[in-house]
Amino acid sequence: MTSATTWATPPTRTELIENLVSGVDRYNPSNVGILEDYLYHQIRSEEYDCLANLAILKLYQFNPDLHNPDVVINILIKALAALPFPDFNLCISLLDERPVTANPDEPDPLPSLLPVLQSLHNLLQQCRFPAFWTLYRSEKAESLRDNYTVEVVGFENAVREVVVRAVKAAFQRIGSQRLSSYLDLSGEELSAYAEKLGWAFDASTGVVLIPPNPDNQIESTVVQENIQLPQLVKVITHAQAA
Amino acid sequence: MAQQRTALWEADLDEDFHDVDLNLAIGSYGQNGLYDDAQPRIDETTLLVVQQQVAQQAALAQVPDAVKRFILHFHQAVLENNLAEITVAYESGWNRLTEKHYAKNEWPEAEVIAPLVNDDQIFLILYRELYYRHVYSRLQPDIDDRFHSYENSCELFNYLLNSDGPVPLELPEQWLWDIIDEFIYQFQSFCVWRLKVKSKSDDELILLADASQVWSSYSVLNVLYSLIQKSKINEHIVALQEGKSQEEITKIVGEFGVRPLYRMLGYFSIIGLLRVHSLLGDFTLALKVMENVELNQKSPFTRVTACHVTTYYYVGFCYIMLRRYxxxxxxxxSILNFILRMRQYHTRSYQYDQINKTADRMYALFAICTALSPTRVDDNISNIVKERYGEQFAKMSRGDEGIPAFEELFLYSCPKFISANPPPYEDPELFQGYIEDPPVEPAQRHLSLFLSDVRAQAPAPTLRSFLKLYTSLNATKLANFLDADEEEMVQQLMVMKQASRSVSRVESQKGLLGGEMISTSDLDFVINENMVHIAESTVGRRYAGWFIRNNEHAQRVLDTLKNSPLPVPPRPTQPAQPAKVDGVSAPANGAPKPSGQRVAWGGVKAA
Structure with a gap:
């Protein structure tokens, strides 16, 4: 996700959804089902469309009775993996006042899961990847895992992509132990994962080589001034007129 | 599809307005205490009407003659669609009379002055628009003012949007902007006010419980979207960008869009949406509605300075919330330089204060951005920032300990956030719970989200200051310097790396959301296993701008000197002396005497 344009308009978005996201029909509460279905489609097919999901939250914001905590949690889970982009907080921004759903038969899972999700987000955001995996595998996140992320196809790999984005920008070579703690993979799994990325794994030294990319190539430069003729037009014209 | 949408929204609009009328009717008559009568008898109503008329005549007699004359004149100007006269009345007459007669109290009510304008309902709506704006800006609006100003806005927009065809009204651009601006301001002010549940009187609680539609987010958005669609302003802007001819554009925008009134209201409504979405915390959508608007100072829509400034403020703020520093x-x-340049022309404008306040908030936001994303920036602006916010800036550049400074500047300069929904006034039980345990205020919610991002990159400034000293350095050693755990520090380095990258707009791209990843920092580094390598980019000294500016200045001075007439000789009786210095000034008119003096004076200046 290097270009914000694909973020704003993912190629996987259908015309129907595009019309909802970009038109005034996005405010029509009766369209919430279409957008929610699209969210579950994203969850099943490892797609992601932030603006469409924000449109759901917008409808919830204006129509608190539509509010569906399961959908909100799934949206936040999808947004987690968008880091380092701020999608998660953009979603949270739209969760206005607490929704007033005092239904004792169906307790709202959001109040208990939101702090867990926010902690996970903070850890990922601060690149504290080992701590992220510890919390994610802990008892605290059990309900999140068992009821939600288990349904999100490729969730763990999506988090690993967040890791990969951070690692490949900062490292040229990285110790396999360190990488293993970041990706929560070891042994065979780790080398297979590195291979898939095209990262060379040197088993003798235990070091992984990360191919050059625009962010891990550094260069000291001196930017010199470059004066263009148009800047001098006034001066030269005047000299000529004088 | 478009046809269908328009229809949908128009239908909604009608409905809303009906609701509102009902509620408001209750609101306004409630004061008379007659509502307990289930079946008010006709003679009593008639009596009341007569009484009211008498009271209004008496009130009219109290209105100063200057004000009456002004209203007559203003009405005439509106009837004739005389833009020049309307502008004078609007921008100067109204404000002058306000200072003189209504600095501390309301203008006469519309019903009172109605006989002066032959009960012209349209003029009375416009008059009320000004009347309420004055109440909001100078006085303390009470709940009736808030409800009635909403009702009046609805009547105005209803008239504009639901008449048969475009209405034959023309108003100055500035006023059109103020109508939209004020509409949103009153909406925001109402939302803030209704959130303060504890200070409500019993009467207010009853009214609020009944009136969930008044100033609802949906009704406000409806108005803005309807104006945009009626005027076909988006299609208009696109057509302009595609270089379509005037005839083609006329065909595209239709009978509404060709009229300046609708065109400008449409454009201002886009800016209005940008603002409303920002207030509601939807920063992505705020920028998305601006898709077709080009941010530059050449656009034909930038003539209203207040609108121009507002646009940039909200766009800039949304970018901060999208972490696109x-x-x-x-x-x-771009906008602060524009304001600096405009300053000399705007000192007397009645909006000057407002623009200055917004500018000051933008300086604060600018300080926040440069603290989070240290970049080489415009000298002019950063000097002013140093002057105004130097202390906060220094704190913010030091990471964690700067959090209070971030907090202070953010709260000072952020928009007045609102929540989309009212507290549950209509449900006593929920309402009680709401009072006991009120949710976090919108501004605080957005502040804490913003601060969580700031905290996440808090270690960056310290690391940066260390890295600046080396070209390569072992991570273990660096961790020792920092007295930190090595693994944690390596993770912080990754944070720092990510903080030095950002999505940024590319020149040629359309829309405000697009962009590509760029590097924002002059200090870059990479980790090779455990060795940190550092590279710094430096910018050579820049001479060109200085040279060009001063050269042009010197040329201007020289031209002025050459073109000014020589001083009159002080002693014309003296015989002409041969000039000591030739060639310094050799104008064709033969008055050589003062040249000696001129040289001396010139010499002093040169020294």
């Missing part, structure tokens, strides 16, 4: 910085620099 370079774009935010660019936005602020």
């Amino acid at each position: 370079p774009d935010a910085i660019r936005t602020f620099v």
Whole structure:
């Protein structure tokens, strides 16, 4: 996700959804089902469309009775993996006042899961990847895992992509132990994962080589001034007129 | 599809307005205490009407003659669609009379002055628009003012949008902007006010419980979207960008869009949406509605300075919330330079104060951005920032300990956030719970989200200051310097790396959301296993701008000197002396005497 344009308009978005996201029909509460279905489609097919999901939250914001905590949690889970982009907080921004759903038969899972999700987000955001995996595998996140992320196809790999984005920008070579703690993979799994990325794994030294990319190539430069003729037009014209 | 949409929204609009009328009717008559009568008898109503008329005549007699004359004149100007006269009345007459007669109290009510304008309902709506704006800006609006100003806005927009065809009204651009601006301001003010549940009187609680539609987010958005669609302003802007001819554009925008009134209201409504979405915390959508608007100072829509400034403020702020600091910085620099240049022309404008306040908030936001994304930036602006916010800036550049400074500047300069829904006034039980345990205020919610991002990159400034000293350094050693755990520090380095990258708009791209990843920092590093390598980019000294500016200045001075007439000789009786210095000034008119003096004076200046 290097270009914000694909973020704003993912190629996987259908015309129907595009019309909802970009038109005034996005405010029509009766369209919430279409957008929610699209969210579950994203969850099943490892797609992601932030603006469409924000449109759901917008409808919830204006129509608190539509509010569906399961959908909100799934949206936040999808947004987690968008880091380092701020999608998660953009979603949270739209969760206005607490929704007033005092239904004792169906307790709202959001109040208990939101702090867990926010902690996970903070850890990922601060690149504290080992701590992220510890919390994610802990008892605290059990309900999140068992009821939600288990349904999100490729969730763990999506988090690993967040890791990969951070690692490949900062490292040229990285110790396999360190990488293993970041990706929560070891042994065979780790080398297979590195291979898939095209990262060379040197088993003798235990070091992984990360191919050059625009962010891990550094260069000291001196930017010199470059004066263009148009800047001098006034001066030269005047000299000529004088 | 478009046809269908328009229909949908128009239908909604009608409905809303009906609701509102009902509620408001209750609101306004409630004061008379007659509502307990289930079946008010006709003679009593008639009596009341007569009484009211008498009271209004008496009130009219109290209105100063200057004000009456002004209203007559103003009405005439509106009837004739005389833009010049309307502008004078609007921009100067109204404000002058306000200072003189209504600095501390309301203008006469519309019903009182109605006989002066033959009960012209349209003029009375416009008059009320000004009347309520005055109440909001100078006095303390009470709940009736808030409800009635909403009702009046609805009547105005209803008239504009639901008449048969475009209405034959023309108003100055400035006023059109103020109508939209004020509409949103009153909406925001109402939302803030209704959130303060504890200070409500019993009467207010009853009214609020009944009136969930008044100033609802949906009704406000409806108005803005309807104006945009009626005027076909988006299609208009696109057509302009595609270089379509005037005839083609006329065909595209239709009978509404060709009229300046609708065109400008449509454009201002886009800016209005940008603002409303920002207030509601939807920063992505705020920028998305601006898709077709080009941010530059040449656009034909930038003639209203207040609108121009508002646009940049909100766009810049949204970019901050999208963590796109370079774009935010660019936005602020561009508008702040514009304001600096405009300053000399605007000191007397009645909006000057407002623009200055917004500018000051943008300087604060600019300080926040440059603290989070240290970049080489416009000297002019950063000097002013240093002057105004130098202390906060220094704190913010030091990471964690700067959090209070971030908090202070953010709360000072952020928009007045609102929540989309009212507290549950209509449900006593929920309402009680709401009072006991009120949710976090919108501004605090957005502040804490913003601060969580700031905290996440808090270690960056310290690391940066260390890295600046080396070209390569072992991670273990660096961790020792910092007295930190090595693994944690390596993770912080990754944070720092990510903080030095940002999405930023690319020149050629359309829309405000697009962009590509760029590097924002002059200090870059990479980790090779455990060795940190550092590279710094430096910018050579820049001479060109200085040279060009001063050269042009010197040329201007020289031209002025050459073109000014020589001073009159002080002693014309003296015989002409041969000039000591030739060639310094050799104008064709033969008055050589003062040349000696001129040289001396010139010499002093040169020294």
